Amino acid sequence: MTISDVARHAGVSKAAVSKVIRNDYGVSDAMRDRVQRSIAELGYRPQAAARALRGRAYTIGVLMQHIGIPFYAEIVTGLVDELAASDYQAIMIQGGTHDKTEKRAIDALIDRQVDGILMIAPLAGRSHLEQVAREIPTLVLGRHDRSPAYDSIVDDDRVGSELVMEHLIGLGHRRIAHITFDKAHGQAADRTPRIRAETYERVMREHGLAGEIAVVATSYTEEGGYRGAQELLSRTPRPTAIFAGADEAALGVLAALHEVGLSVPDDVSVAGYDNTKLAAHPRIALTTVNQDGVVMGRTAGRLLLERIEGRTSAAHFSVIPSLVVRGSTAAPR
Known part of the structure; x- marks a missing residue:
């Protein structure tokens, strides 16, 4: 959409449209209304034109x-x-x-x-x-x-999720759960949560662990991780490892485990995604994916x-x- 499109729609010159956009003198009320109606009907952003002018x-x-x-x-x-x-x-x-x-x-x-x-x-x-x-x-x-x-x-989310899963399985974990994003808590950006969840499930199947797949959809927030961990811990048997789709959610998982007296990593291992500064804090020491x-x-x-x-x-x-x-x-x- 350009200033020429507005001028053509309004049946005026480009100079007239420019004057209206700049709020210059010498423009009649009728002309101003005519141009502004065309701008509104076309969905034109006059600020872009003003940017070019100033x-x-x-x-x-x-x-x-x-x-x-x-x-x-x-x-x-x-x-x-x-x-x-x-x-x-x-x-x-x-x-x-x-x-x-x-x-x-x-x-x-x-x-x-x-x-x-x-x-x-x-x-x-x-x-x-x-x-x-x-x-x-x-x-x-x-x-x-x-x-x-x-x-x-x-970020290559497939590679990152594979790194987490291969690490946990390599340690000997079989009951590995995953916390992903639920659209009920707001729209997720793009396909990132789905890619991480699908990769988790794929790697579990590749290692013959399809029967151990456990996914909880909450949100990539501390509260979401806390609620997701509560649900996972209520299951029998409980998971021995939890892969949270974001570090912030992993912090909620850690809080839920602490609340019920479970030790990390002795009772449950926890991994996140993002490698935020807080993940490196010595009292947290979160295993996570670094996308810098x-x-x-x-x-x-x-x-x-x-x-x-x-x-x-x-x-x-x-x-x-x-x-x-x-x-x-x-x-x-």
């Missing part, structure tokens, strides 16, 4: 579901580190776990005329992401779909600056994760 704001917008998610904080840290040598600053906005609130957040960034947007695990469909990317340089992080319209960075959020954030910053400076071809990066083994996993007793 130059750069030297600002990168960051969209995330929740500012309290530890892994997202590490991504932002990497982004800010990368921007430090430039004139750009980052601003953050929370999109929530529903399409409507996320769209409002994206519109707010566009309205503030940021020069680029980093979307961390957005909920929007590919077509909407492409529409945004046509207006403003966009990088999508944590989605497994690709587009020529925007850059992307994604700081490096992801730095890479995102570099790619966005390249886009802003004129690169037009899309760049897609896949991060190969590694397993960080700590004290939360051991052979079953």
Whole structure:
């Protein structure tokens, strides 16, 4: 959608549309109403046109579901580190776990005329992401779909989940459970939770453990991990290991085990995903998958600056994760 489309729809010149967008003098009320009606009917974002007219704001917008998610904080840290040598600053906005609130957040960034947007695990469909990317340089992080319209960075979740499962099975565990994401707790971004859960089930079957598959769908939060662990511990026999789909959920698992007097890893081994800073705390010592959020954030910053400076071809990066083994996993007793 361009200013020419608005002018054609309204039956006026491009200069007239530009004057309305800039709120210039010399535009009649009738002309202003006519152009504004066309803008509304076409769904045109006049802020994008205003951006082209006034130059750069030297600002990168960051969209995330929740500012309290530890892994997202590490991504932002990497982004800010990368921007430090430039004139750009980052601003953050929370999109929530529903399409409507996320769209409002994206519109707010566009309205503030940021020069680029980093979307961390957005909920929007590919077509909407492409529409945004046509207006403003966009990088999508944590989605497994690709587009020529925007850059992307994604973790190889299959490899990461395989690393966890092979580690636990190699220790001698057979009753291994998994905590995944349930859409009833808000929409999950892309296919990431499903990929991790499907990989868990596949590896269990490959090792002849199909009868031991146990999946609980809650959420990738501490509360979700706590509730998931409670359900798993109520089963007989209980699992000897739990693979939580995110470190934050793993923290809830640890809390639930502590509450009922079970020891980690003597009674139950626990593994997570993300390798957040808290996972390395000596009182937690969580075995987890490292996808290096700081490096992801730095890479995102570099790619966005390249886009802003004129690169037009899309760049897609896949991060190969590694397993960080700590004290939360051991052979079953």
